[in-house]
Amino acid sequence: MSHPFPELPEAILTREVSAICDRYRIEPEEAGKFLEHGFYSQPDLLSKILERYPDGDITKRRDYKAIIKSVRKKVYYHLRQYQSDSQKSGELKKQLEHQVASSSDIHQSRQVIQDLLMSHISTKERSDDYPVFYKKLFDMIEPPRTILDVGCGIHPLSYPFGEVETCPDIYAATDKSQDVIEILKIFSPLAKPTRLMPVCESIADIRWADYLPNGMDSFDIAFMLKLIPVICRQDRDILPHLINVPARRILITASAEAMTRRKNIRRREDRVLRDFIELAGGNIIGKFTITNEFGYLIRMGAGGICQSREHAADSSRFY
Numbered sequence: 001m002s003h004p005f006p007e008l009p010e011a012i013l014t015r016e017v018s019a020i021c022d023r024y025r026i027e028p029e030e031a032g033k034f035l036e037h038g039f040y041s042q043p044d045l046l047s048k049i050l051e052r053y054p055d056g057d058i059t060k061r062r063d064y065k066a067i068i069k070s071v072r073k074k075v076y077y078h079l080r081q082y083q084s085d086s087q088k089s090g091e092l093k094k095q096l097e098h099q100v101a102s103s104s105d106i107h108q109s110r111q112v113i114q115d116l117l118m119s120h121i122s123t124k125e126r127s128d129d130y131p132v133f134y135k136k137l138f139d140m141i142e143p144p145r146t147i148l149d150v151g152c153g154i155h156p157l158s159y160p161f162g163e164v165e166t167c168p169d170i171y172a173a174t175d176k177s178q179d180v181i182e183i184l185k186i187f188s189p190l191a192k193p194t195r196l197m198p199v200c201e202s203i204a205d206i207r208w209a210d211y212l213p214n215g216m217d218s219f220d221i222a223f224m225l226k227l228i229p230v231i232c233r234q235d236r237d238i239l240p241h242l243i244n245v246p247a248r249r250i251l252i253t254a255s256a257e258a259m260t261r262r263k264n265i266r267r268r269e270d271r272v273l274r275d276f277i278e279l280a281g282g283n284i285i286g287k288f289t290i291t292n293e294f295g296y297l298i299r300m301g302a303g304g305i306c307q308s309r310e311h312a313a314d315s316s317r318f319y
């Protein structure tokens with residue numbers, strides 16, 4: 001195999017890859033590609049940098065440092081995206097479409113579902129833990145009949161719809177990302193007999209009553225998985241709206257390690273979750289932990305569902 005950086009000294013390259021991997025949650029091979037792009041997209045500059053090598057320390061040069069800084073920035077922004085490889089996600093979406101057209105058996109689509117779960121940073125993190133995730137959930141509560149998944153991402157793809165004991169009647173899933181909702185819409189026939197209802201909407205615009213099927217005043221459970229910290233950072237004003245979610249229980253979780261950096265953030269995120277529980281006036285009835293995720297199962301008081309009850313009469317936009 002030809003060397004990817006023929007002009008960049010191996011020792012320096014190895015050191016930079018390792019420094020990036022120590023700081024960011026990225027594999028060496030991918031970090032190498034970012035470095036390759038950073039240096040080889042500016043060949044003239046690289047030649048200039050290498051002029052004094054090996055007599056001088058090129059890593060002290062301002063232009064060298066500028067390239068490294070820009071590579072790190074690109075790595076950071078790359079890791080901040082939920083679905084960083086849009087081409088791959090697009091191909092998987094087509095595969096899923098094809099699969100759904102040829103068979104309504106969810107088990108036949110296991111591989112493409114798994115590949116899709118691996119394509120989103122949030123579900124990728126728990127891809128090995130999903131059996132444990134659901135075991136822990138069903139140890140705490142009976143499999144729910146009605147679920148509302150807020151800021152769902154593509155997490156609904158992981159739900160054990162294929163098992164009679166666990167498949168719910170209704171699974172309403174909402175996210176502001178059109179991409180994830182499109183995937184869930186394609187997937188929804190495979191969730192049958194569960195009625196999977198994907199809705200693209202920002203939480204700020206949600207009228208909770210619109211999510212309630214006629215005759216229902218609340219869901220058995222709402223999932224807010226790795227959502228509250230995101231809302232706290234990006235859209236704090238809508239937090240009070242979230243506490244009005246029409247659900248008797250909420251499973252809220254957060255990540256223990258930062259999305260981009262190798263940094264333990266559990267204590268900080270725990271504070272965020274607990275503040276939310278206090279704001280919602282909920283009671284913690286269970287603790288939830290898997291590898292890089294932790295959270296609480298909370299029971300909501302009447303305050304948590306009152307607004308939805310008020311509007312229940314004019315519901316049924318989606319049912």
Ligand SMILES: C[S@@+](CC[C@H](N)C(=O)[O-])C[C@H]1O[C@@H](n2cnc3c(N)ncnc32)[C@H](O)[C@@H]1O
Pocket residue numbers: 082122123150151152153154155174175176177180201202203204224225226227230231235
């Ligand atoms: C960290 S991801 C978690 C995804 C999923 N709950 C999971 O755990 O796999 C946060 C999700 O919240 C969604 N989100 C963020 N702000 C939102 C908002 N204001 N309204 C609706 N969805 C939002 C994002 O699009 C993203 O899919």
